[in-house]
Structure formats: structure tokens, C-alpha cells
Amino acid sequence: MSTITDGVLVALTKLKTLELAEDKKSVLVGPGLQWGDVYRYLLPHNVFVVGGRITNIGVPGFLLGGGISYLGSRWGFGMDNVEEFEVVLADSSVVRANKRSHLDLFWALKGGSSNFGIVTSFRLTAHPITGKAWIGKFAYSTATDPDTGKRNHMETVLDKLQAFVDKNDDTSGVLPLFMYVPQHGGPIGDISVIKLDVEGKMEMGAGSIQGEYGPTPDMIHVPKLFKDMTEEIPPMMGAWNISHPYQLTLAMNPDAPDGFRQSFRVHAAKATRESLELITHIFYNRIPELLEKLPAEEILQTLGQTSVIIQPITKNMLKQGEKRGGYIITVTWFDPKYDEIMNEWSDLTSELTYEALGKKGLSHPFIYMNDAHGNQDAFAGYGQREMKRLKKIREQYDPKRLWKKGLVGGYKIPE
Ligand SMILES: Cc1cc2nc3c(=O)[nH]c(=O)nc-3n(C[C@H](O)[C@H](O)[C@H](O)COP(=O)(O)OP(=O)(O)OC[C@H]3O[C@@H](n4cnc5c(N)ncnc54)[C@H](O)[C@@H]3O)c2cc1C
CATH class of the missing domain: 3.30.300 (GMP Synthetase; Chain A, domain 3)
Structure with missing residues (x-):
């Protein structure tokens, strides 16, 4: 957690609890973990949690600030999936905040970040899955065509994205990155997609798509929602896989390389x-x-x-x-x-x-x-009513502002 000059560093890296409940409906997760640790642990159990889109994102910051995953349309934000927080409060007591106890704190921690205490565990909803999903990653050139002055494929790519959002399909997710890759001639649209196998009908398999030849016969497996995206405009490159959703987070890791x-x-x-x-x-x-x-x-x-x-x-x-x-x-x-x-x-x-x-x-x-x-200023975008409530709850749990003065860094609720 954040440090202060002449202060102490509170390292939570050893809090690595990982315990799936016997009924497999929830999992207890420590704040010293990254999402890759959680996904790997859950792999054999056919349940999934709402976590980061790459594996090396920390669990606590993600959950306390919101948490956008690939499958938000199905299960909401990461914070919506926290059933209980175990928290060390400013007066050094330890409480469990959930729907039955400390309801105000339970609400405030969902987006309230480090303003209320140090969270020592999160109980997360575990969602049953078949263990399979159609996952794909495609790159389109969006370079300007010298003849028309327009960006190649850009309009179609944007049309398809908009169509995806409008469709509001609760079994799918998409993450488009528009980049500039000098090695590939400049502008590239890089789209990663997922569709959960909710009915257990998908056959395991994988394939690659080579744009210059158009979609391969294997593309028959592509869910309709994404088929349009790849058929109308063959990508420069792409690959798809019917695999565990965790695989998509692994495939995304190279987009956030270490050392930069x-x-x-x-x-x-x-x-x-x-x-x-x-x-x-x-x-x-x-x-x-x-x-x-x-x-x-x-x-x-x-x-x-x-x-x-x-x-x-x-x-x-x-x-x-x-x-x-x-x-x-x-x-x-x-x-x-x-x-x-x-x-x-x-x-x-x-x-x-x-x-x-x-x-x-x-x-x-x-x-x-x-x-x-x-x-x-992240809190500036919160609603007035919500800010008023957050301030009131902070007054109750941290009247001396320990977390504001002693835990600097991160976003602090203004006075
Ligand atoms: C490459 C990359 C990819 C990302 N992808 C996604 C994504 O897919 N979806 C998404 O929603 N976000 C994503 N993020 C953003 C990510 O969610 C935030 O950076 C998040 O803060 C990371 O969590 P952390 O635990 O590492 O945070 P930290 O940097 O450790 O902490 C963030 C804040 O939370 C506080 N905090 C940390 N632990 C605790 C605790 N136990 N109790 C109380 N307060 C605590 C800290 O003091 C700090 O103020 C991404 C970030 C990067 C760099």
C-alpha cells in the first residue's frame, strides 16, 4: 500500500488467502494476490470471478476502485461481486462489512478506495461456468488509404463495436485498443473478444486467421456476434480459441509488457x-x-x-x-x-x-x-448525494482522518 516519507510501508503481499467455499458459491481472497493467482486456483472448479483483464493486476485496488472485467455485462463491476470485506479500522478493530453488518461501510468500500480502512480479505461471488468460452484477438489496419484519404476499415470496425454495445449481450465482452504500431505500418485496431459457453455446446478448438486469405473455414465456429466483425473485414492477423476464459487474460498480458x-x-x-x-x-x-x-x-x-x-x-x-x-x-x-x-x-x-x-x-x-x-480527481465525478453519504460514513469510521493523513497516495475523499 502507499507509503509516506518517514512513515511505514504496510505490505500486504503475504495475505494470500484463497479458499473456495464448500458449496462453491463464493471464494475468500486475500489482498496480497493478483488476479492470475485467483484464476489459476479456480481453474479446476468450474467457477469464475469478476477480475482483471490481464493476470498481473492487484486484487485489492481493482475491487476497491470499481473493477471492469470482460464479463461486466453479465456480472457487473468487480465491486458488485464482493459479498464481504474484512477490514481493519482506524481504531484498530477488525470488522466484517456485508449486507447484514456494517452495511454503510460495505456500501462505501465499493468505490471508496483506501478511505475507510485496510481490507484484509474479500469474499467474492463465484460464478458457475462450463469452463469454456470462445475467445478471439484480431488486429485490423486502420491506416489512411492514400486514394480516399479515409482510414481503412475504421468505419466498419467502429460500426461493429457500436453494434456490440447496442446489443447489450450478457454473455460477451469486447476490449478494443486503437494503437500506433510502427512495425505494422502505423494505426492498428486491436480487438479482443469473449463469448461464454453458457449452454455447454462449444467444442474445444483453436485456429488462426490470416487476413490476406480471408476467414478460414474454421471460422464457422465463430459466434454470430463476432462473425460479422471478422467476415466483412478480414483482420491482418488474429487467433481464436475455445478455451477457459482465463486464457484471454493470459493472451492480453503482452499488451501490458513489464519493464516500461x-x-x-x-x-x-x-x-x-x-x-x-x-x-x-x-x-x-x-x-x-x-x-x-x-x-x-x-x-x-x-x-x-x-x-x-x-x-x-x-x-x-x-x-x-x-x-x-x-x-x-x-x-x-x-x-x-x-x-x-x-x-x-x-x-x-x-x-x-x-x-x-x-x-x-x-x-x-x-x-x-x-x-x-x-x-x-476521481471523486469529482461521483454524484453529490453519494459524496455526501461517503463523507458521513468516513466521519463515523475515521473521524481523525488516519487514512487520509497516514496513508497518502491514491484518491482521498475531499473535506
Ligand atoms: C496494465 C494494466 C491493466 C489494467 N487492467 C484493468 C482492468 O482490466 N480492469 C480494471 O478495472 N482496471 C484495470 N487496471 C487498473 C487497476 O485496476 C488499478 O491499477 C488497481 O488499482 C490495481 O490494484 P492494486 O491492488 O495493484 O492497486 P494499488 O496500486 O496497490 O492500490 C490502489 C489503491 O488502493 C489502496 N489499497 C490497496 N490495497 C488496499 C487494501 N487492502 N485496503 C485498502 N486500500 C487498499 C492503495 O492504498 C491505493 O490507494 C489496469 C492497470 C494496469 C496497469
Whole structure:
């Protein structure tokens, strides 16, 4: 957990509880774990939990800040799946917050981050699954066609994404990354998808898709929702697999390689086709500025990981209200001497995008805490009524502000 100069470091790395309940309906998880540990433990039991989309994301921060998984449309946010928190409070007592006891604290910890105590275990709902899912990862060139001046495939890719969000299918998930990969000629749309095998009818198998030959005969196995995506516009490359959903998180790991510097900026927008167009358009229009400022070797090493990621937040995920989508501008780089360039570029790209969306009435003030940058105020996007309630609960559990003054870093509820 966060440290302070002249303070102590509270390391939770040894709290690695992993206990599936006898009835397999819930699992007790320690805060010292990463999602890969949890998925591996659950593999033989045909149950799954709502966790990170790559394996090396920490369990506690993900759950205390929200938690967006591939299967949010089916099971909601990670925090919605916490049945009980065991928490050490500011007065050093240990309590269990759940629907029957400390209900206010139970509510506040779901998005309240480190403002209420140190969570020493999470009881999570374990969802029964058949152990199989159709998972795919496709890359499309979105480079500009010199003849038409338009981006290849971009319109179709965005149409398909919008259709996916509109469909609000509760057995599927999608994560589109729009990147600039110099080795592959620049702009690339990288789409990862999953469809759960809810009826137990999928046959295990795997295949790769080679764009220049079009979809292979194996594509017959592709669920209809994703078939359109691959048939109309054959990807440059792609692979699919009928396998455990955990496999998709493993396949995503290379998109977040170790050893790089990385920084996120996040905003929310109404999930419309126009928003998608604006967000991707501004991102790609701003890339030449980076190409000018960075030396060739840095561009080759890092730009492939610089992306705008669209996180569809479907109606099913919110269970009510208007559709929203989040987008994250991610910059990844290697050499610390480019910190300033990369941070300035991200700040400006993020500001320009939010402004442009605002002018069209498409922006939304929600800032997803887990992907927010240090200079973004995650609590500013919470509703007034919710903030009032959070403050009242904090007054009750931490009147002396131990967690605010003693546990610096992270997002703190303002006074
Ligand atoms: C490559 C990458 C991929 C990601 N993918 C996803 C994704 O798919 N979905 C998603 O929703 N998010 C994703 N994230 C964001 C991720 O959820 C956050 O970074 C999250 O904070 C990680 O959890 P952590 O435990 O490592 O957090 P930390 O950085 O350790 O902590 C975050 C905050 O929580 C507090 N905290 C930590 N442990 C406790 C505890 N036990 N009790 C009380 N407070 C505590 C800390 O003090 C800090 O304020 C991703 C991030 C990265 C870098």
C-alpha cells in the first residue's frame, strides 16, 4: 500500500488467502494476490470471478476502485461481486462489512478506495461456468488509404463495436485498443473478444486467421456476434480459441509488457458511434506530434503500446440508466528522460478529446478511479448525494482522518 516519507510501508503481499467455499458459491481472497493467482486456483472448479483483464493486476485496488472485467455485462463491476470485506479500522478493530453488518461501510468500500480502512480479505461471488468460452484477438489496419484519404476499415470496425454495445449481450465482452504500431505500418485496431459457453455446446478448438486469405473455414465456429466483425473485414492477423476464459487474460498480458513506463488518462463518454469516431480521430491526429518529438529507437520500442482503449460500459453493467463508455489514453515509454513529453502529450490529448466530446454533448463527468491519472480527481465525478453519504460514513469510521493523513497516495475523499 502507499507509503509516506518517514512513515511505514504496510505490505500486504503475504495475505494470500484463497479458499473456495464448500458449496462453491463464493471464494475468500486475500489482498496480497493478483488476479492470475485467483484464476489459476479456480481453474479446476468450474467457477469464475469478476477480475482483471490481464493476470498481473492487484486484487485489492481493482475491487476497491470499481473493477471492469470482460464479463461486466453479465456480472457487473468487480465491486458488485464482493459479498464481504474484512477490514481493519482506524481504531484498530477488525470488522466484517456485508449486507447484514456494517452495511454503510460495505456500501462505501465499493468505490471508496483506501478511505475507510485496510481490507484484509474479500469474499467474492463465484460464478458457475462450463469452463469454456470462445475467445478471439484480431488486429485490423486502420491506416489512411492514400486514394480516399479515409482510414481503412475504421468505419466498419467502429460500426461493429457500436453494434456490440447496442446489443447489450450478457454473455460477451469486447476490449478494443486503437494503437500506433510502427512495425505494422502505423494505426492498428486491436480487438479482443469473449463469448461464454453458457449452454455447454462449444467444442474445444483453436485456429488462426490470416487476413490476406480471408476467414478460414474454421471460422464457422465463430459466434454470430463476432462473425460479422471478422467476415466483412478480414483482420491482418488474429487467433481464436475455445478455451477457459482465463486464457484471454493470459493472451492480453503482452499488451501490458513489464519493464516500461506507463501512464493512463481516463474519461467517460456517451457510448455513441459519434463518440467513438471523435476519440479515435483525435488520438490518431495527435500521433505525428509524438513521432516528431521522440527518437526513432524510442518510437519503435514504445509506440506500439501507446493506445486509446475503449471500455464499453453497457446497460447491463449499470443495470439502469444511459449507456456510458469509458476511454483510456495510455502512453507507454521506456526512457525516463521522455517522462515530460509523454505526460504532456497525454494531458493535452485527454483534454482535447474531453472538450470535443463536451461540445457535442457527449462527455460524461465520471472518471474511473482505477484508470485515472494522479492529476485527475476521481471523486469529482461521483454524484453529490453519494459524496455526501461517503463523507458521513468516513466521519463515523475515521473521524481523525488516519487514512487520509497516514496513508497518502491514491484518491482521498475531499473535506
Ligand atoms: C496494465 C494494466 C491493466 C489494467 N487492467 C484493468 C482492468 O482490466 N480492469 C480494471 O478495472 N482496471 C484495470 N487496471 C487498473 C487497476 O485496476 C488499478 O491499477 C488497481 O488499482 C490495481 O490494484 P492494486 O491492488 O495493484 O492497486 P494499488 O496500486 O496497490 O492500490 C490502489 C489503491 O488502493 C489502496 N489499497 C490497496 N490495497 C488496499 C487494501 N487492502 N485496503 C485498502 N486500500 C487498499 C492503495 O492504498 C491505493 O490507494 C489496469 C492497470 C494496469 C496497469
